[in-house]
Amino acid sequence: MSTEPVWPGELFADLDRSGPIPLYFQISSRLERAIRDGIIPAGARLENEIAIGQHLGLSRPTVRRAIQELVDKGLLVRRRGIGTQVVQARVSRPVELTSLQEDLTRAGHHPSTRVLSLDRIPADEEAAQRLRVAAGTEITRIRRLRSADGTPMAILENLLPPEYADITRDDLETHGLYEMLRARGISIKIANQTIGARRTHSDEHELLDLAKGSPVLTMDRVAFDQGGSVIEAGHHCYRPDLYSFETTLVSR
Amino acid sequence: MSTEPVWPGELFADLDRSGPIPLYFQISSRLERAIRDGIIPAGARLENEIAIGQHLGLSRPTVRRAIQELVDKGLLVRRRGIGTQVVQARVSRPVELTSLQEDLTRAGHHPSTRVLSLDRIPADEEAAQRLRVAAGTEITRIRRLRSADGTPMAILENLLPPEYADITRDDLETHGLYEMLRARGISIKIANQTIGARRTHSDEHELLDLAKGSPVLTMDRVAFDQGGSVIEAGHHCYRPDLYSFETTLVSR
DNA sequence: CCGCTGCATTTGTCCTAACAATAGCACGAA
DNA sequence: TTCGTGCTATTGTTAGGACAAATGCAGCGG
Numbered sequence: 001m002s003t004e005p006v007w008p009g010e011l012f013a014d015l016d017r018s019g020p021i022p023l024y025f026q027i028s029s030r031l032e033r034a035i036r037d038g039i040i041p042a043g044a045r046l047e048n049e050i051a052i053g054q055h056l057g058l059s060r061p062t063v064r065r066a067i068q069e070l071v072d073k074g075l076l077v078r079r080r081g082i083g084t085q086v087v088q089a090r091v092s093r094p095v096e097l098t099s100l101q102e103d104l105t106r107a108g109h110h111p112s113t114r115v116l117s118l119d120r121i122p123a124d125e126e127a128a129q130r131l132r133v134a135a136g137t138e139i140t141r142i143r144r145l146r147s148a149d150g151t152p153m154a155i156l157e158n159l160l161p162p163e164y165a166d167i168t169r170d171d172l173e174t175h176g177l178y179e180m181l182r183a184r185g186i187s188i189k190i191a192n193q194t195i196g197a198r199r200t201h202s203d204e205h206e207l208l209d210l211a212k213g214s215p216v217l218t219m220d221r222v223a224f225d226q227g228g229s230v231i232e233a234g235h236h237c238y239r240p241d242l243y244s245f246e247t248t249l250v251s252r
Numbered sequence: 253m254s255t256e257p258v259w260p261g262e263l264f265a266d267l268d269r270s271g272p273i274p275l276y277f278q279i280s281s282r283l284e285r286a287i288r289d290g291i292i293p294a295g296a297r298l299e300n301e302i303a304i305g306q307h308l309g310l311s312r313p314t315v316r317r318a319i320q321e322l323v324d325k326g327l328l329v330r331r332r333g334i335g336t337q338v339v340q341a342r343v344s345r346p347v348e349l350t351s352l353q354e355d356l357t358r359a360g361h362h363p364s365t366r367v368l369s370l371d372r373i374p375a376d377e378e379a380a381q382r383l384r385v386a387a388g389t390e391i392t393r394i395r396r397l398r399s400a401d402g403t404p405m406a407i408l409e410n411l412l413p414p415e416y417a418d419i420t421r422d423d424l425e426t427h428g429l430y431e432m433l434r435a436r437g438i439s440i441k442i443a444n445q446t447i448g449a450r451r452t453h454s455d456e457h458e459l460l461d462l463a464k465g466s467p468v469l470t471m472d473r474v475a476f477d478q479g480g481s482v483i484e485a486g487h488h489c490y491r492p493d494l495y496s497f498e499t500t501l502v503s504r
Numbered sequence: 505c506c507g508c509t510g511c512a513t514t515t516g517t518c519c520t521a522a523c524a525a526t527a528g529c530a531c532g533a534a
Numbered sequence: 535t536t537c538g539t540g541c542t543a544t545t546g547t548t549a550g551g552a553c554a555a556a557t558g559c560a561g562c563g564g
């Protein structure tokens with residue numbers, strides 16, 4: 001099929017060998033862009049790892065690690081004895097640890113948020129269990145309506161443990177919840193998500209501009225920091241005609 | 253919090269240094285089981301990488317790679333200057349490249365499958381695009397009803413390219429589609445999935461024992477082999493009260 | 505008491521080196 | 535022709551070493 005291996009060496013002319021950005025990351029990110037932009041076409045075979053290393057003045061492990069990053073993302077496929085190829089399949093962006101706000105902005109839409117409610121309430125049994133606090137603890141409950149270009153897309157309900165009691169409506173309307181947490185130095189390491197479906201409840205159909213009892217796509221998430229403390233527990237519901245979750249799975 | 257690092261060395265007494273199973277994999281799988289079984293408790297700190305290597309007679313890169321596997325799965329967290337810890341969060345099984353059949357069996361249920369239809373039809377515009385074949389090509393269409401312990405759970409519609417035209421109803425009822433493809437030496441490398449929700453169509457509510465027009469959870473998938481050829485395109489719909497998708501996300 | 509400096513610990517990155525395992529191909533024997 | 539054998543190319547695994555960067559802590563000075 002393919003004969004000549006390719007290597008667009010000119011893309012890697014300006015590697016920063018002294019800066020703080022790891023070399024393997026500089027390579028993998030440049031390579032990813034080249035593949036996504038079609039500069040390296042689907043199905044093309046890359047040069048072998050040692051030759052790439054010689055072009056760039058790098059060792060094989062470093063090159064190998066850069067390639068591994070893209071294999072994990074599903075952009076490249078390696079086969080022993082054969083080489084490394086760009087996958088033919090169009091890969092979609094995986095479900096990542098980003099917020100809906102950021103997803104939409106990146107897609108070129110104009111997201112807006114209306115804070116429906118923001119209260120401090122004692123945790124009931126279920127909320128206490130999800131946030132890993134004692135029942136009755138004062139927690140913060142947020143309910144927001146997220147729209148894109150004026151069309152309502154999702155209702156976001158989030159529960160926060162007591163230590164984030166001082167957030168304001170303004171923060172939420174302008175910056176998004178995750179962005180705000182990051183600004184406080186809180187970084188999310190792990191999140192467990194469950195995706196499902198159900199009918200609309202109570203006032204949800206009005207907010208989302210749907211018929212009463214129509215289906216919504218739901219996502220429940222509990223997010224943890226590196227120490228294992230719960231940062232946030234959310235229950236979101238999305239208009240299924242406007243939103244879906246995409247994943248790319250790679251076997252190993 | 254934690255003071256003494258732990259290392260249950262007795263779990264690693266029988267490493268097979270000559271067999272075909274990589275050492276890093278032997279370590280990571282034993283370690284994973286120890287964590288999931290609670291032998292190493294949540295929050296425990298592991299010994300540092302060099303010390304572990306000395307216990308096992310292995311080099312640091314090998315130990316490091318084993319640990320990395322579990323970090324990617326969300327079971328461990330590493331911090332520079334601190335060490336490696338077992339995460340506090342309970343991790344759920346991620347969405348993997350396995351079939352529903354296997355998921356259910358592993359969960360201790362008794363799955364059964366009824367083949368509703370199995371035909372060869374000319375590909376319409378949409379099917380042709382998903383399978384990357386010319387419109388009008390003869391393809392195989394399968395429609396199955398999957399139940400667990402007698403309760404209907406999902407309707408599975410799959411399209412197969414022309415080369416798999418010789419499968420039989422028996423194959424599908426006893427072995428499951430993916431198991432059957434594997435038996436032919438077909439291995440799936442990459443799959444793109446989209447998860448969404450909609451109302452039931454036509455006869456779906458009867459098959460799934462739901463009210464007419466109730467919500468279903470949907471999953472569309474296109475699976476590719478290592479060469480980028482399409483193996484299968486599926487549209488599945490699930491009873492949302494019995495099925496959901498779980499994911500664990502790890503930031504990097 | 506508070507803050508700063510320096511040290512020890514630990515993971516993060518990068519290097520060189522070697523051998524194993526697999527796939528494809530050319531070539532030769534039956 | 536056809537099958538197998540061996541060669542070559544390429545990735546997979548493992549080793550061992552070096553330095554960088556981040557974290558926590560003890561000790562010191564203000």
